[in-house]
Amino acid sequence: MAGKSGRQQWHGGVRTLAGDVWARLKRDRTALACLVVIVVYCLMASWGEWVYWSARVQDVVPIYQVQDFGHRYEPPSGAHWLGTDALGRDVFHRTIQGARIAFRVGIITSLLALPIAMVLGGAAGYFGGRLDECVVWLYSTVASIPSLLLILVIASVVGHGLIGVYLGIGLTTWVGLCRLLRAEFLKHRQLQYVEAARSLGAGHARIIIRHILPNLFHLVIINFSLRFGNAVGTEVILSFLGVGAEGEPSWGIMISDARLRLWQGVWWELAASIGATFFIVLAFNVFGDALRDAMDPRLRMVEGS
């Protein structure tokens, strides 16, 4: 992806950027463990999608919605690995569905926020002038509104359900990356390789997309990894407050349901949902940090020289 980077030559051109990053990551055991966790969650989410869609296509009640009123609040057992909830539904399957919803939120909000940040940040930094002023004004304004409040407003305007969550998180969390990319573009547009490209007659679009962006793409990847965890956490909070998922077992909804009986010792639903949230958020954060270390060109230069 960044194969065009001029900096590749510092390493003698033996390893690609991806191979280089992987070599560094391999040395970090914690990061690897986190990667494994993320992969496991990915599999859970995929399985969740499969369960969800197959039930929809076959027009049957999905397994995580099957109620068994005779077996309410049953502790974990062979039949129900994580016990059952207030309506006798299987907590394990609901936790899997929670992973599905978390991944949907993480991916869809990123698909919204990252392009906004890249387009606005890149254009503002590269072209400067009036456009830059407008973009800076826009993200300063968005950043000055408390984000959870803004998300709640968007979610309640759009209406309930996950659409509101997607839009709410997606439209408010692009500011950090946008600011970062703008600054980088400001710097890079004056560097020699850009000058060179320009003197060879390359247009703006080509310079931005083929030359500068590949040099900055590691920032986008790192940001994706870090914001994924945050988006999941925000979705859980929103669903807990009742403006998120509806009729689907988000972890936030499970936490909200479970607190009713926690004081009577019904711990499994709460433990499952909080544990699931905790590990995925932690994994993405730690992995994101490790990725930052592995991808930072300056660090690579120091090590490689």
Add this chain to the structure above:
Amino acid sequence: MTRWPRIPVAKFLLSSLLAFVFGECFSLHAFTLARPDPETRSDRVLLGSTKRLRSLDPIGSGDIASAMITGLIYEGLLRYGYLDRPYRLEPQLAEAMPEVDATGTRMTFRLRPGIYFADDRCFPSGSGREVTAADFRYSILRLADPRSSTTGFWVIRGRLRGLEAFRKRVEEVGDRAYEEPVEGIQALDDYTLEFLLTEPYPQFLWVLTMHYLHVVPREAVEFYGGDFQRYPVGTGPYRLVEWKRNYRIELERNPKWAQTGRREVYPEEGQSDDVRAGLLAEAGASLPFADRIIRYVVQDESTAWLMFLAGGLDLTLPTTDQFEGVSVMGGLSSALEARGVVLDKVPALQTIYIGFGMDDPVVGGNKKLRQALSSALDRSKLIELRAGQEIEAVNPIPPGIPGNTTRPNPYGYDLDRARRLLAEAGYPEGISERTGSRLELTLDFASQGQPEMRQRADLMVGMMRSIGVRLTPRFQLEPTFFERIDRRESQMFYILWSADYPDGENFLQLFFGPNSSPGPNHTNYASDAFDRLFEQARRMPDGAERTELYERLAGMVQEDCPWILVTHPLIYQLRHGWLENYKPHDFPYGNEVYYKVEPARRERMRKAFRKQPLGLRPSTLSVNGGE
């Protein structure tokens, strides 16, 4: 030098903090007041909690918390008999029940002589004067005054003759309008008050018990102006001592009663249960019993709950989950019983129902479909989810009100019938015969983020799914919920109706055509046969004949299914054993006058708490509460 063992300090502090917090939560005896409370030692005082009060002006607010207090300070013409069930009216400041003429539109009240307002600096001499019929006229006209910001005008709107003209005159000439004659309400002499109704409205007598129509002195309203809501001056058994808005309100016995020789007595007759419950031990004794009443403003339910468990409140309404934490099989746990706590289960005059938007193209015109959905709803599971704190509704009129028939709901839970009706409605197995796709319905809730309601919704989704219907719950905040209903956009909505007064008319009017949205007929049910019969019934005085009409009307509703009848809530109320003469009431405003507490007994029982820990540990509790 001693070497201290190396304990990670943060970990140690954290774990001790957690141990302390959880230890405290699960052994609530730690909250028991360690020493006698100076507020309760000396005299007879009632302790309770209240939500934040809005206003102490009788017409100032419609919230229950305020009405509970104003009901002690102000009085009206009529009140509920304390022990009478079904509810019955008795005179309060009237000498007797009114004379009603043959047309049913003229009501004449004789007032009791010798009723005085409490002493207050608003009176020229500082001494409260006698109440006259003109005071009632003034108070009720004040409710109709367009300049007042009352929420209660609806109770008399369109009922008394000449009110609209009065309102117009107020706009023109201001206060002078009060001096001009108003046809609908006239003070014939000092002790005679006459109402002229626009049409026969026997329920007006219930309305007269409401705090909106209680008597206030004009001097106080004019003297205090906007501050009148903070300086109440009434005729009631208590007067305000101190009101700290977000902390505490204290009332004391109104000394005017003793000065003027006014004597009220505890009822001498009750029902057979009352004798057994010891409610007639004080029959004929002078009221009120308590010297002071203290209400703490507690917004948080769990705080009120802990205060009650510690003996700091005489009674409380626990939430479902709080109650389940101390209950065994729907009754009281032995730990609470040992403390002398008493549980009252009272059917509330409320009906929970799922309304169908009768203008909706899918459910509105399809009676069989509505009947099928009603038959698919397993009320017993909903009740089990609420740990038995509700009873099944078979009738829109709750038990305890004439018109509540014992005739079973013809569309109660029966899956076979539900499937059959669904097929007859054009949706065999839930698949539309016309389009071939599954029937999808939306059910609106006025709730957001409340797990109890969400579980209830999920349960209903499962029930409808069992006959092949896909139900989608939609949660929204209350204003949006009602806006959608008023705009007739709601397909199905889950809602509760709470009686304004104990008369079947109050429930049956929810199906009356002219009351359609934005009126209280939220479903916009329209039936000429129903409307005709209702018109006839609502003008009739209470009696067997009217009850029979009510039952017929309720039967029409059962058959047409504009509602899925769900449940009637039960109110679970806990009180400490030292609170005597307590009888649950749906309209308990001012009932503290009957309650009695012996301070010595309370102190003795509270001291014993320390030897009776509640032991709220998870292992000792039944997880499924009511099961």
